[in-house]
Amino acid sequence: MSKYRRGSFQLMKSINRSIILNMIREQGPISRAEIAKQSSLTPPTVGNIVKELIASNFVIETTQGASQGGRKPTLLEINADNFYIIGIDVGRFKMNFVVTNLFGELKDQTSFEIKEHPDEAEILSTMKEGIYHLLSPAKNDPEKFIGIGVGMHGIVDVTHGISLFAPSFQLYNIPIKEVLEEEFKMIVKVENDARTMTLGESWFGNGNDADNMVGVNVGHGIGAGVMINGRLFHGEDSIAGEIGHVTIDLSGPKCSCGNYGCLQTLANGPAIGERAKKELKTGKKSKILELVDHDLEKIDGEIVYLAALEGDDFSIELLSQTGRYLGIGLVNLIHTLNPKRIIIGGGVSKAGDFLMTGLEETIQARGLTQKAKETSIVLAKLGENGSAIGACVLILEEFFVRQ
Template sequence: MNTNYTRGSFQLMKSINRSIILNMIREHGPISRADIAKQTRLTPPTVSNIVKELIQTKFVIETTQGESKGGRKPTLLAINADQFYILGVDVGTNQMKFVVTNLFGELKRDFQLAIPLNPSKEDIISTMKSGIRELLTCGDGDEHKFLGIGIGMHGIVDPEEGTSLFAPSFQLYDIPIKEELEKEFNMIVKVENDAHTMTLGEYWFGNGNDADNLVGINVGNGIGAGIMINGKLFHGENHLAGEIGHVTIDLSGTKCPCGNYGCLQTFAAGPAIADRARKELKTGKPSLITELVDHDLEKVDGATVHKAALQGDAFSIQLLNQTGRYLGIGLANLIHTLNPKRIIVGGGVARSGDFLLEGLRETIQSRGLTIKAKETEIVLSKLGANASAIGACVLVLEEFFSR
C-alpha cells in the first residue's frame, strides 16, 4: 500500500470535513456539536476532534449554552469573527479601494489611493503595496491576524497564476500581482477580475446569497460580468468569460477602446453617459447640468448627470433611462444565453438606481423570449461601492470555508 497516498487522502478528507464544519458554524451558529454531526452526517467523534482543533486555532469559540433536550445543556459554537482579518483591494481606473473585513465580511476599515496617470506595472504594484502596508497597521499591531490578501482587478485576469493578463484602462499586460505581493508580505494572495469579485461578494454577503446561478454586472468606466454557475465562478477557457462590455450591440456604433465598434460599454458605461450628455447639451438642450458644471461642459461626468436627475432634471432622467435600455439589451442576451435566477447590478453607474433600472427592466420585459425570461430578477448590489473589494476578501475566505 502507498502510505503517502493514504496519508494524503486522509489529510484531504480531514481538510474537507474541517471546511464543512467551519461553514456550518458560520452559516448556522451558534450551533451545538450534536447538531453539526446531525446536519453534516459526520460522526460525533469526527466533529468533536475537528472542533477541538478549530477552538485551539481560535477560528471558533464556545458561547452561550443552548436549550436542553434532556440531560445537560449543550455548549454552542460560533465563529470567532474578529480574531482574524482579510485585506481586500479593488483596482479601478483612477483609484484603488482598500478594505479590511472580519470573517463575516464586515467592514473594519477602508480608504482609497489615487492611481498615477498612465501608470506603469511598477506604479500599480507600488500603489498596492503602499495601501496594504497602511492596512496592516489596523490589526492591533499583529500582522498574524491577517489571513491573506484578495485583489479585484479590472480587465482579464489569470486567477491560477494571479496575473493581470490585460488591464485595458492602463493598456498594461502581464502584471505579476500575486508573485510580487506574496514576496513582499509573505501571506496568501488571490487575484480575480473585479466583476467576478463583486459577484462573489454578493453571493456570500449580499443580494445573491440564495442563488447558485446568478450574474453580477459591474457598470463603471467599463462593463464586466461575473457569472456564477452552480455556486462556482465561471471563467471560460482563456479567462474571457464575462466581458459583456464588449458585446456588439450596434455594428455602426462608435469606436471602443478595445478597437471594435458599437460595444455595449460605448453606450452604457460611465464615460458614454457623460459623452452623450455633452453632445446633446452642446446642441442647446435645456438641463440643470449646465448650471451644476458652471457652463463648462467638459466637467460633465456620470455623477453630474445622476445629481441632476435627483433634482428632477427631465433631460438627465431621460438620459439615464435610455442608458438602462441599452444595458437591458446586453442583459437580455445574457438571460437568453445563461438563464440566471438573478442579475445583480453594481458599480458606479448603478448608483443611478431606479433611473437606470426602469429602462433596463422595460427592455427585458419587451425582449424576453418567455414569460419566465421577462420575469428574471434584476436588483442593485447590496454591498454597493465596496462590493468588489469585499468580494476580493471572499477569495481568501474561500480557502477556509466551504459553501
C-alpha cells in the same frame, strides 16, 4: 504573517471541504451533537475536528444551549474577529482597500488615487502602500491578517494571480500574486473585479439565495461575473463575462478594444457624459449647464445623475436611455444563461431607479418568454465596496468551501 498563522492556514486548508466549519459559520451557535446529527458524522469525528478548530482559534465555545434531558450542550461559533482579510478593488482612477473579518464585516478601509497612465511598478507600489497602511499597528493588529484578495479589472490569470491585460492602463502581465506574497508573506488571490463583486453579493449581498446568477459591474467599463451552480465560471481562457464588449450597435462609437458599438461605449460612465455633451452642443436645455457653469468639459456621468436628482428631464431621459442600452445586453445574458438573478453594481448603478426604469422596459419588450421577462434584476447590496469585499471572499473560500 507569523508561523502560527501560516500553520493555521494549512490546517484549515486541509479540512475546509468538510461541512463542519461551514455549518458553524452558517448556523452557529450550534452544538457538537447537532453538527453530528446534520452531517451524519460520528460524534468522536466531530469532536476531534472541533477540537482542532478551537486550537486554531477559528472556532470558540460560547453560551450553553437548551438541555434535552441531560447536561446543557456547549455551543460553537466562528471566532470572526480573530482573523482579518484585506480586499483590494483596482479601478480606473483609484484603488479601494477594505479590511473584513471572517463574516465579511467591514472593519477598516482606505483608498489611494491611481495616477494617469501608471506603469506596472506604480500599480504594485500603490497596492503595497495601501496594504502597509492597513497593517500599521496603529490601525490594526498585523498578526490578525491571514490573506489578501485583489479584484483587478480586465483579464486575469486566476491560477497564477497575474493581470494578463488591464485595458484602462494598457498594461500586460502584472505579477500581482508573486509580488505581494513575497512582500507580505501571506496568501494572495487575484480575480477579475466583476467576478469579485459577484462573489461578494453571493456571500453577503443580494445573491445569497441564487446559485445561478450574474453580477454586472457598470463603471468605467462593463464586466460580468457568471456564477453557475454556486461557482464562478471563467471560460476556457478567462474571458467569460466580458459583456462590455458585446456589440449593441454596429454603427456605434469606437471602443478601446478596437470594435465599434460595444455595450460599454453606450452604457458605461464615460459614455453617459459624452452623450450629454454631444446633445447639449446641439442646443438642448438642461440643468447640467448650470451645474458646470456652462463648461461642457466638466460634464461626466455623476453630473448627469445630480441633475436628474433635481428633476432635470434631459438627464432623466439620458439615464433611462442608458438603462435601455444596458437592458439589451442583459436580455442577451438572460437568453444565453437563464440566470435566477442579475445584480447590477458599480458606479453607474448609483443612478438607481433612473437606470432601472429603462432597463426593465427593455427586458419586458425583448424577453423571449414570460419567465425570461420575470428574471430578477436588482441593484447590488454592498455598494461601492462590493468588489473589494468580494476580493476578501477569495480568501474566505479557502476556509469555507460552500457545499
